[in-house]
Amino acid sequence: MNTKKITIADVAEEAKVSKSTVSQYLNQRFEYMGEQTKERIAQAIKDLGYRPNIVARSLKQKTTTTIGVIVANISHEFSTQIVQSIEKYCNESNYHIIVCNAEDHPEKEQKYIEMLRAKQVDGIIVFPTSNNKELYQSLNLEDYPMVFIDRYVPEVKVSSIMLDNKKASQLAVEEFHRLGYERIGIITNSTKNNVTPRVERIEGFVQALESKNLEVNESYIKSVSLHEISKELVQMFSLEQPPEALLAGNDLALIEILQFTKKHQLQIPSDLAVIGIDDVSFASIYNPELTTIAQPTDEMGKKAAELLISQIQGEKPPFQQIYRFSPTLLSRSSCTGIKGGIL
Structure with a gap:
């Protein structure tokens, strides 16, 4: 078995070019390199099974x-x-x-x-x-x-x-309002550490309610750790007038809401309308299909x-x-x- 390590010199000899030309090819510096030269080098690399020494190159290039x-x-x-x-x-x-x-x-x-x-x-x-x-x-x-x-x-x-997190909440509130919902809530992970999207989505949610002259009910606005969401939902739906619609602040909050509705035998959307921020992969195969706010x-x-x-x-x-x-x-x-x- 031939265990000889293939080098740039071997590639250069096979392709009938200089070692510096092979080096330029490997570093994608093609400015003054003809197509035939590139093809010969590529073929030589393939034929010889050459593998660049990434560690050595990193040391030399300082990257x-x-x-x-x-x-x-x-x-x-x-x-x-x-x-x-x-x-x-x-x-x-x-x-x-x-x-x-x-x-x-x-x-x-x-x-x-x-x-x-x-x-x-x-x-x-x-x-x-x-x-x-x-x-x-x-x-x-x-x-x-x-x-x-x-x-x-x-x-x-x-x-x-x-x-644009405020816009995301605004789109959800506008959709709820367009379809006739008035008691609208939001639940998301904790804002304890000032996590930007969570803070902005709640701010945008409140602003959107106010712009539509809808009630801002603090009992419907919850920002808690993931393992506390279920407990907060129980309290929310024990109110004399629970929310008719909920915005999930992210995909993990959405899953908690879906688990809650299943456990308590609530039907979506007849018992509760739901929109989630983040277009989860199962949105279109869940029953019913989930309305979402997609991020690009x-x-x-x-x-x-x-x-x-x-x-x-x-x-x-x-x-x-x-x-x-x-x-x-x-x-x-x-x-x-x-x-x-x-x-």
Whole structure:
């Protein structure tokens, strides 16, 4: 068996070009390279089974062509969709990604940032908690490439990719109102750590109710930890006048609502109309099909990757620019205007 390691010199000899030309090809510097030359090199690499030494190249170029992605909670379908989009763009740009799940714990987030720095990743995309401001500030002072997604930290000058969260709530309230619902509520995960989308969605919800001259009933507005949502729903539906319609602030809150309605034998939409922010994969196969507010995750993930790679390649990042993306209402059967009593 031939165990000889194939080198750039072997590829150059096979393709009848210089080693520097092969190096330029591997680094995608094609400006002065003819198509026939590229084809010969590509064929030589294929025939010889050449595999570049990524570690050696990283040391020479002072880059690992690797970025870190720290998600707040991998259980969110939104997070996995964003990661898929980031990975696709990075792969097309010859970058690799390392995905870390911080579970909304600032301490875990800090450990992952330190680990990724130790692995010399070229930059980080992060769904930030609000408790690591000093760490983010120190990375900023180093001009370390970094992009926030889904959230922003006002004190830290890092650009963020975000949904127009107030608009998302507004679309839901407008749909409920259009279909005749008046007692409208919202439930979402805790805003304890000032998680941007949760705060903004509740603010947008209240503003939308007021704009439609609908009652803002604090008993219908809940922001609690995930394991407390079921208990809050029990209290909400024990009221003399429970809500007729509920907006789920995200996909995990939506699942809690669906489990609650099943357990208590409430029919959607006759007993309760439901709209969820995040277009979950099962929305169109659930019975009834679920009306959702979709986030453009493909565009959001791509934009985050574009911004980070441009920073890695030397472009100075803008001053804490917030890129807002528009939500889309996907009207289905869980909100039809057919109201019935549940008492």
